[in-house]
Amino acid sequence: xxxxxxxxxxxxxxxxxxxxxxxxxxxxxxxxxxxxxxxxxxxxxxxxxxxxxxxxxxxxxxxxxxxxxxxxxxxxxxxxxxxxxxxxxxxxxxxxxxxxxxxxxxxxxxxxxxxxxxxxxxxxxxxxxxxxxxxxxxxxxxxxxxxxxxxxxxxxxxxxxxxxxxxxxxxxxxxxxxxxxxxxxxxxxxxxxxxxxxxxxxxxxxxxxxxxxxxxxxxxxxxxxxxxxxxxxxxxxxxxxxxxxxxxxxxxxxxxxxxxxxxxxxxxxxxxxxxxxxxxxxxxxxxxxxxxxxxxxxxxxxxxxxxx
Amino acid sequence: xxxxxxxxxxxxxxxxxxxxxxxxxxxxxxxxxxxxxxxxxxxxxxxxxxxxxxxxxxxxxxxxxxxxxxxxxxxxxxxxxxxxxxxxxxxxxxxxxxxxxxxxxxxxxxxxxxxxxxxxxxxxxxxxxxxxxxxxxxxxxxxxxxxxxxxxxxxxxxxxxxxxxxxxxxxxxxxxxxxxxxxxxxxxxxxxxxxxxxxxxxxxxxxxxxxxxxxxxxxxxxxxxxxxxxxxxxxxxxxxxxxxxxxxxxxxxxxxxxxxxxxxxxxxxxxxxxxxxxxxxxxxxxxxxxxxxxxxxxxxxxxxxxxxxxxxxxx
Numbered sequence: 001x002x003x004x005x006x007x008x009x010x011x012x013x014x015x016x017x018x019x020x021x022x023x024x025x026x027x028x029x030x031x032x033x034x035x036x037x038x039x040x041x042x043x044x045x046x047x048x049x050x051x052x053x054x055x056x057x058x059x060x061x062x063x064x065x066x067x068x069x070x071x072x073x074x075x076x077x078x079x080x081x082x083x084x085x086x087x088x089x090x091x092x093x094x095x096x097x098x099x100x101x102x103x104x105x106x107x108x109x110x111x112x113x114x115x116x117x118x119x120x121x122x123x124x125x126x127x128x129x130x131x132x133x134x135x136x137x138x139x140x141x142x143x144x145x146x147x148x149x150x151x152x153x154x155x156x157x158x159x160x161x162x163x164x165x166x167x168x169x170x171x172x173x174x175x176x177x178x179x180x181x182x183x184x185x186x187x188x189x190x191x192x193x194x195x196x197x198x199x200x201x202x203x204x205x206x207x208x209x210x211x212x213x214x215x216x217x218x219x220x221x222x223x224x225x226x227x228x229x230x231x232x233x234x235x236x237x238x239x240x241x242x243x244x245x246x247x248x249x250x251x252x253x254x255x256x257x258x259x260x261x262x263x264x265x266x267x268x269x270x271x272x273x274x275x276x277x278x279x280x281x282x283x284x285x286x287x288x289x290x291x292x293x294x295x296x297x298x299x300x301x302x303x304x305x306x307x308x
Numbered sequence: 309x310x311x312x313x314x315x316x317x318x319x320x321x322x323x324x325x326x327x328x329x330x331x332x333x334x335x336x337x338x339x340x341x342x343x344x345x346x347x348x349x350x351x352x353x354x355x356x357x358x359x360x361x362x363x364x365x366x367x368x369x370x371x372x373x374x375x376x377x378x379x380x381x382x383x384x385x386x387x388x389x390x391x392x393x394x395x396x397x398x399x400x401x402x403x404x405x406x407x408x409x410x411x412x413x414x415x416x417x418x419x420x421x422x423x424x425x426x427x428x429x430x431x432x433x434x435x436x437x438x439x440x441x442x443x444x445x446x447x448x449x450x451x452x453x454x455x456x457x458x459x460x461x462x463x464x465x466x467x468x469x470x471x472x473x474x475x476x477x478x479x480x481x482x483x484x485x486x487x488x489x490x491x492x493x494x495x496x497x498x499x500x501x502x503x504x505x506x507x508x509x510x511x512x513x514x515x516x517x518x519x520x521x522x523x524x525x526x527x528x529x530x531x532x533x534x535x536x537x538x539x540x541x542x543x544x545x546x547x548x549x550x551x552x553x554x555x556x557x558x559x560x561x562x563x564x565x566x567x568x569x570x571x572x573x574x575x576x577x578x579x580x581x582x583x584x585x586x587x588x589x590x591x592x593x594x595x596x597x598x599x600x601x602x603x604x605x606x607x608x609x610x611x612x613x614x615x616x617x618x619x620x621x622x623x
Contacts, residue, residue: 042442145326148607152562153580153599154330157592160584161338237451241566244453245581260454266472269465276461280454288449295445 036300043296046289053286057103064097069252077272087274090262095274099282102254109170109249110236116174118228121181126212128182129189139182147179155238159247166249173235181227188220222301226294233290240283256283309615316611320604327600332373334596335589385594390586395594398579405475406575409567410560412491413499421503422549425510429518430537440507447504452563456497456570463493473572494571498563502556509552514545547618554610558603
C-alpha cells in the first residue's frame with residue numbers, strides 16, 4: 001500500500017498527467033498502441049476502406065458524375081460503363097452517384113446513433129458502477145428489460161407505428177442499444193473505483209462528478225472506443241435492414257438499404273445483376289471494415305497485451 | 309442447484325413485467341387509436357362511445373393494461389383487426405413453419421461451425437485458421453437480406469436450382485423432398501450469422517482449453533492427437549459453447565423476420581411484417597411479447613445448462 005504522502009504528492013490527474021515525464025510516457029503508450037494496431041493486417045485494411053468510404057461520402061457532391069436523383073428513363077438498368085461506372089437503376093439513375101450520396105445518410109445514422117447509445121450507456125454505466133447499491137440495482141434491472149427485446153422486433157414495431165423521421169429513427173436506435181455499453185462501463189468502474197488514484201482524488205475532496213469524468217472515465221476509454229467502433233457497423237446494418245423492408249429511411253432519400261428495396265424481381269435478377277449487387281456490397285464492406293478496425297483496436301488497447 | 313433454479317426463475321418476473329408494460333405502451337401510445345379506426349365512421353357520437361366502452365377502450369390505461377395482461381396470461385391476445393381471427397390461433401398456425409426454419413438453421417450452423425471452430429483452434433496461426441477466422445468475420449458482417457437477394461438471383465432465378473420462395477410448390481402435394489427444396493436457401497441465409505458467431509466462440513473456447521495443463525498431460529501420456537483434442541479438449545471446450553445456443557435464440561428470432569419476408573416463408577416473421585404494415589396491433593403486441601419472452605427463456609436455459617454441465621460452478 002502506498003503511503004499517504006505519496007498519494008498526496010501524486011498529481012490528481014493520473015494517468016495521463018501533465019508533467020513532462022507523464023507526457024512522454026503517454027506518447028510512448030500511444031506509439032505502442034499504434035504499432036500494435038498496424039501489425040494487424042485486417043485492421044489496417046479495414047481502416048483504409050473506412051477512410052475511403054467516409055471520404056467519398058463527405059465529398060460526394062464533387063465525386064459524383066451525375067445528379068443522384070436524376071431519372072434518365074432512356075437509360076433504365078444500363079450496365080456498368082465509362083459514363084455510369086456501376087450501371088443505372090430501374091429509373092435510369094446513376095448507381096455510383098446514388099451510392100455515394102446514400103453513404104452520407106447511412107454513415108450519419110450509424111455515427112449519430114452510436115454517439116447517442118454510447119453517451120447514454122456510459123452515463124448510466126458510470127453512475128451504476130460508481131455509486132453501486134440501490135442505484136446500481138435499478139439501472140441494471142432496466143438493462144435486463146431493454147436487453148430482453150429482440151432488437152429488430154421492437155425496432156420494426158416502433159418504426160412501423162410511429163413512422164419516425166431520420167432524427168427520431170436515430171433516437172430509437174440509441175434508446176434501444178445503450179445496454180451493452182452500460183454493462184461494460186459499469187464493470188470498468190467497479191474495478192477502477194477501488195484503485196489508489198480514485199482514493200487519492202476522494203481524499204483531496206474532489207466531487208463525485210469530477211472523479212467520474214476526469215479520473216475514472218479516461219481510464220475506461222479503451223473498451224468504450226472498441227464498443228463504439230463495433231456499434232457504428234451494427235447500426236448501419238440495422239438501418240439498412242429496416243430501410244430495405246421499407247420501414248426505415250424513406251425514398252427519395254437514398255440509403256444503401258432502401259436502394260435494395262426496388263432492386264428485386266425476376267427481370268432485374270436476370271438482366272441487371274449490378275443493381276442489387278453494389279449497394280449491398282457497400283453495406284457489407286463498410287460493416288466489415290468497422291468490425292476489423294474494432295477488433296484491431298481491442299487487441300491494441302488491451303493492457304494485458306501491452307504489458308508483455 | 310434447486311434453489312439456484314428457483315432464484316434464477318424468480319428473477320425473470322420483474323423483467324417479464326417490464327416487457328409487458330413496454331409492449332402495452334406501444335399500442336396505447338400509438339397514434340390514431342387503432343381500434344377506433346375499425347369503427348363505422350358514419351355512426352353517431354353516442355353510438356361510437358357506446359362501442360368504445362364495449363371494447364373497453366375508454367378505460368384508463370392501467371385498467372386496460374391489467375385486462376390485456378390477464379387475458380394474455382391465459383393465452384388470449386385478442387382478435388386481429390385485419391383478419392378478425394383470434395391472434396393466438398394465427399400464431400399457433402404459423403409457429404411450425406418458423407420452428408422448422410429456425411431448427412434447420414441451428415442444425416446447419418452447429419454441424420459446420422463447431423468442427424470449424426475446433427479445427428481453427430487446433431491449427432492456430434496456420435493459413436487454415438486465418439481462413440476460418442476471416443470467414444467468420446465475413447459471416448457476421450454480411451447483411452442477411454443482401455445475402456438472400458444474391459442467392460435468389462444466382463440460384464433461383466439464373467440457375468433455376470431452387471424455388472424463388474414459399475414453403476411448398478403451389479398446387480403440389482406435400483413431400484419431404486419438396487419441403488427441403490424450399491428450405492435450402494432460407495436456412496443458409498438464416499444460419500450464416502449464427503454460424504459465424506458459433507465458429508468464433510468455439511475457437512476461443514477451445515483455445516483456452518488446449519492450453520491447459522491436463523491437455524499437456526494427455527499428450528505426454530502419448531495419446532493420439534485426435535483423442536487429446538476431441539476427448540480431453542472438446543468435452544471441456546464445449547461447456548461455454550452450450551450457453552451460446554440460448555443466446556443465439558434472439559438472433560434467430562430477429563433474423564427470421566427478414567428471411568421469412570425475403571423468401572415469403574409463411575411463419576411468424578412474415579406474419580409480424582404483414583401486421584406492422586397493416587397496423588394490426590393485437591398481432592404486433594403478441595409477437596413482440598413472444599419474442600421478448602423467448603429471449604428471456606433463452607437466457608435462462610443458457611444459464612441453467614451452464615450450471616448443469618459444469619460441476620465446478622457453485623451457487
